[in-house]
Amino acid sequence: MENLSAEKNVVETQLSQQKQVADTQNKNIQTKRIKSIDRFRGFCVFAMLIFQFLKNFESLGFLSKLAEHSAEKGGIVILPGMTLADIIAPAFIFAIGLTFALSFSKWQKLYGTKLAIVHYLERALAIIGVGTFLSLCNKFLDSFSGKYTFNAFDWTVFAFSVIALVGLSLRLISLIPALRNKLKGYAEQIFYIALSCLGIMNIIITSIDYAYVVNGTGVVYSYWVTLQGIGFAILIAFPFVKAKSWVKFLGASLITILFTVYHQLGNNKELLDAIVHGGVVGGFGWGAMLIFDMFIADLFFSNKTNSLIASTLFFAIGVFLTQWLGVINMGSCSPTFILVGVGLSGVIFALFDCLDKYHKSKFDPLVWWGKNPIIMFLVEFFVIGVYTQVMPDSVIANASWPVALIQGIIAVVTLTAFAYLLSRSKKSFSL
Amino acid sequence: MKKQQKDENLVVEKENANLDLQATTKLENDEQKNKEKIAETKTSQRILSIDRFRGICMFAMVCSFIFGLFASFSALAPIIEHGTNGFQILPGVSFADLFAPMFIFVIGLTIVPSFKKREKQFGTSRAYFQLAVRFLSIMGIGCLLNGFEDGWSDVILNGVPFAELNINMKIYAVCFWIAIALVINLIVSTFIKNNKYKAISKNILSALLALCGLLALFVIIVKTGEKITPNPTSPYDQIWDTLQNIGLAGLISLPFIKFSKWGKLVIVSIILLVLTAFIQGGGLSLANSILEGGFIGGFSWACILMFGSIFAELKDDKRYWVLTSMLLLISTVLILAFDFTAAKRGCTPVYAMFTTSIAAMIWSALNLLNNWKPKFSFFAIWGSNAILTYVVNYIISVFILGGILGEQVSALPVWAGILISITLLALFTVMNWLLKRKDRYIRI
Numbered sequence: 001m002e003n004l005s006a007e008k009n010v011v012e013t014q015l016s017q018q019k020q021v022a023d024t025q026n027k028n029i030q031t032k033r034i035k036s037i038d039r040f041r042g043f044c045v046f047a048m049l050i051f052q053f054l055k056n057f058e059s060l061g062f063l064s065k066l067a068e069h070s071a072e073k074g075g076i077v078i079l080p081g082m083t084l085a086d087i088i089a090p091a092f093i094f095a096i097g098l099t100f101a102l103s104f105s106k107w108q109k110l111y112g113t114k115l116a117i118v119h120y121l122e123r124a125l126a127i128i129g130v131g132t133f134l135s136l137c138n139k140f141l142d143s144f145s146g147k148y149t150f151n152a153f154d155w156t157v158f159a160f161s162v163i164a165l166v167g168l169s170l171r172l173i174s175l176i177p178a179l180r181n182k183l184k185g186y187a188e189q190i191f192y193i194a195l196s197c198l199g200i201m202n203i204i205i206t207s208i209d210y211a212y213v214v215n216g217t218g219v220v221y222s223y224w225v226t227l228q229g230i231g232f233a234i235l236i237a238f239p240f241v242k243a244k245s246w247v248k249f250l251g252a253s254l255i256t257i258l259f260t261v262y263h264q265l266g267n268n269k270e271l272l273d274a275i276v277h278g279g280v281v282g283g284f285g286w287g288a289m290l291i292f293d294m295f296i297a298d299l300f301f302s303n304k305t306n307s308l309i310a311s312t313l314f315f316a317i318g319v320f321l322t323q324w325l326g327v328i329n330m331g332s333c334s335p336t337f338i339l340v341g342v343g344l345s346g347v348i349f350a351l352f353d354c355l356d357k358y359h360k361s362k363f364d365p366l367v368w369w370g371k372n373p374i375i376m377f378l379v380e381f382f383v384i385g386v387y388t389q390v391m392p393d394s395v396i397a398n399a400s401w402p403v404a405l406i407q408g409i410i411a412v413v414t415l416t417a418f419a420y421l422l423s424r425s426k427k428s429f430s431l
Numbered sequence: 432m433k434k435q436q437k438d439e440n441l442v443v444e445k446e447n448a449n450l451d452l453q454a455t456t457k458l459e460n461d462e463q464k465n466k467e468k469i470a471e472t473k474t475s476q477r478i479l480s481i482d483r484f485r486g487i488c489m490f491a492m493v494c495s496f497i498f499g500l501f502a503s504f505s506a507l508a509p510i511i512e513h514g515t516n517g518f519q520i521l522p523g524v525s526f527a528d529l530f531a532p533m534f535i536f537v538i539g540l541t542i543v544p545s546f547k548k549r550e551k552q553f554g555t556s557r558a559y560f561q562l563a564v565r566f567l568s569i570m571g572i573g574c575l576l577n578g579f580e581d582g583w584s585d586v587i588l589n590g591v592p593f594a595e596l597n598i599n600m601k602i603y604a605v606c607f608w609i610a611i612a613l614v615i616n617l618i619v620s621t622f623i624k625n626n627k628y629k630a631i632s633k634n635i636l637s638a639l640l641a642l643c644g645l646l647a648l649f650v651i652i653v654k655t656g657e658k659i660t661p662n663p664t665s666p667y668d669q670i671w672d673t674l675q676n677i678g679l680a681g682l683i684s685l686p687f688i689k690f691s692k693w694g695k696l697v698i699v700s701i702i703l704l705v706l707t708a709f710i711q712g713g714g715l716s717l718a719n720s721i722l723e724g725g726f727i728g729g730f731s732w733a734c735i736l737m738f739g740s741i742f743a744e745l746k747d748d749k750r751y752w753v754l755t756s757m758l759l760l761i762s763t764v765l766i767l768a769f770d771f772t773a774a775k776r777g778c779t780p781v782y783a784m785f786t787t788s789i790a791a792m793i794w795s796a797l798n799l800l801n802n803w804k805p806k807f808s809f810f811a812i813w814g815s816n817a818i819l820t821y822v823v824n825y826i827i828s829v830f831i832l833g834g835i836l837g838e839q840v841s842a843l844p845v846w847a848g849i850l851i852s853i854t855l856l857a858l859f860t861v862m863n864w865l866l867k868r869k870d871r872y873i874r875i
Contacts, residue, residue, distance in 0.1 A: 306749070316764075343760075
């Protein structure tokens with residue numbers, strides 16, 4: 001008996017030692033954040049949110065056009081068919097690509113391959129799910145003003161959204177130490193499964209939407225925007241997460257070639273253009289983009305010069321091919337958009353990384369912005385979005401430029417302060 | 432006795448020690464000589480990728496000349512036509528437009544080693560002088576070929592009186608025959624065992640060619656001025672062709688040859704910036720009014736040449752590809768997104784940057800094949816005697832087949848065209864192969 005209890009003690013000691021080692025590893029991995037990546041991600045989030053806010057104020061001139069995707073509506077054209085706003089989404093995808101493989105490896109080390117795979121698939125679907133929920137919120141607002149009537153699918157999405165919100169509430173309740181052990185696991189599962197269901201439903205309904213577009217009916221459900229595109233791209237890129245660099249390159253090239261053939265045939269480009277970011281079919285293009293980004297990330301971690309060279313070549317070849325494959329069109333995720341999106345993002349990131357050695361100050365707003373992109377995204381949607389909807393036109397659309405500028409500055413300062421507080425408290429929220 | 436024997440022993444030991452010392456010194460000297468020999472061999476060793484690259488350019492150029500002779504080969508027009516008539520790689524840049532800059536890029540790859548070799552042998556000033564004479568001579572050869580093609584063809588074939596030719600054309604036409612006589616004299620001198628005679632013959636020919644080149648330089652500056660302020664009674668003909676252009680590019684880049692790669696890059700950037708401002712500011716019509724841009728375009732061609740020397744220094748450096756990709760990106764974006772004019776005629780800066788990046792990529796790829804040394808390396812053979820190939824091709828393709836027999840050759844059916852093309856290409860291959868096998872390289 002004594003032997004048994006001694007063995008038990010030894011095993012427990014070993015287990016606790018292993019746990020300590022795992023925790024230390026976890027901490028080490030967490031503390032080893034690459035500032036330039038955070039800064040770059042922060043820049044993308046800042047550009048997405050603030051430029052989007054400034055878009056509401058006509059009087060701000062070119063500042064109000066920074067987030068405009070359409071050249072006809074005054075978007076700032078930087079390359080054939082491409083406006084300044086078009087680069088933000090690929091840049092954000094690039095930021096994901098930079099850390100995707102590292103992040104997965106971290107999970108794999110801590111919780112094993114099986115759990116890591118399940119987590120990342122759930123995470124990708126959950127991102128689509130969050131996007132679906134935000135789309136539902138927009139439809140909800142429109143239904144109040146009588147512009148939209150809910151259909152059966154909207155009600156289904158509504159039901160799953162309620163379940164996800166219940167899960168989220170339970171997660172919040174589980175922050176109470178006494179309830180933590182009882183609730184946390186269930187709350188997470190309810191939340192993730194509901195969001196994943198929303199994600200799967202969205203993929204199916206957007207595919208049906210595309211079939212309607214092909215038939216000539218047009219978009220019926222319209223549930224596909226930026227977050228959905230990002231989530232779907234992660235799903236496509238996921239099988240390559242542990243692949244060698246050359247496999248990633250070949251895989252992405254193959255997907256790009258197949259997508260290019262489809263994109264260039266008949267009127268497919270116009271069909272893809274009918275759904276935001278090309279919908280599910282266009283998502284394959286975004287997926288290829290993410291795999292290329294992961295390939296460049298591999299190069300970056302082994303040799304920074306090589307990643308710059310690869311990015312520059314992607315960019316140059318993308319622009320070069322506009323002669324034969326058409327302009328850089330974000331709407332249909334044109335092949336040239338894939339290549340330019342990867343290349344230009346890589347070049348911009350190389351600039352950030354290059355400036356990294358000159359940045360010694362602790363005052364680093366972009367790093368704060370980059371640490372909690374999802375929270376910042378949600379805050380922008382619910383706070384800024386509601387603000388612009390509620391305020392009268394005299395304060396928003398028809399505001400004079402000083403009034404608009406003051407609001408812009410307040411938005412920047414407030415959101416930066418919020419990002420700083422989140423960063424300082426070391427609280428982060430990720431799916 | 433003992434002392435005497437001891438002394439003798441000491442002397443013998445001393446002699447032996449001396450002999451050892453002498454032997455060691457001799458060995459050291461031999462080693463030194465061997466090292467120097469190896470070093471010399473290494474410097475004189477031809478880099479295969481450069482010969483191959485030059486060969487590709489020469490082969491493409493000769494093919495474009497030959498294929499252009501036959502009307503029945505019109506299907507090939509897109510790949511041999513220049514400018515907007517050819518297959519467009521970029522708006523204004525045809526496939527055929529890639530080869531002339533590549534050739535100048537190859538000159539840039541070897542210009543610094545060539546200068547250093549001369550500098551080591553004769554000193555800096557003389558090295559500069561020799562290279563200046565070399566580039567002027569290349570211009571001179573171009574002028575003499577034009578004097579033959581344009582001057583004498585007008586006189587013989589079109590019946591234009593010699594007196595009616597412009598002054599510079601008359602000089603080139605006359606000098607052409609003098610040069611032929613001097614070349615024959617030079618060939619004869621190789622059979623006579625008199626080095627002084629051989630050297631004098633060589634120097635006279637060089638001097639004649641360089642003087643013709645100097646005249647060409649003067650005339651092109653005058654003609655450029657006349658484009659700005661027209662002179663209807665100008666006594667000079669506008670004679671400007673590929674070789675003159677190559678020579679001018681060499682002359683312009685010569686003062687910067689001793690600069691470091693970064694120094695050259697700064698100079699190239701300044702020249703390209705100034706030229707871009709000039710071309711985009713409305714100077715294109717002036718630049719493209721003369722073949723290859725004339726005097727103004729010469730600066731862009733010089734940039735390509737200097738880029739060649741920069742890339743040669745960066746050969747085994749990661750920054751080679753950074754520079755290549757940057758040039759490709761900047762030129763492509765400026766041409767396609769900002770509508771900057773790309774044209775071989777006028778050699779616009781974006782054209783220079785784009786073609787340089789393509790040349791750099793091809794050379795990098797060819798460098799990977801440097802360890803592959805087949806006995807019959809086709810393009811290396813073609814690249815071993817470029818200037819001779821150019822001159823012979825010019826006489827055969829341009830003057831005889833394209834000029835004297837122009838109409839008959841043009842009307843030949845496809846099968847005859849193919850037969851003649853293959854025969855000519857085979858002849859050029861054999862000529863270059865024989866010369867390379869005997870280690871004979873015709874240099875200026």
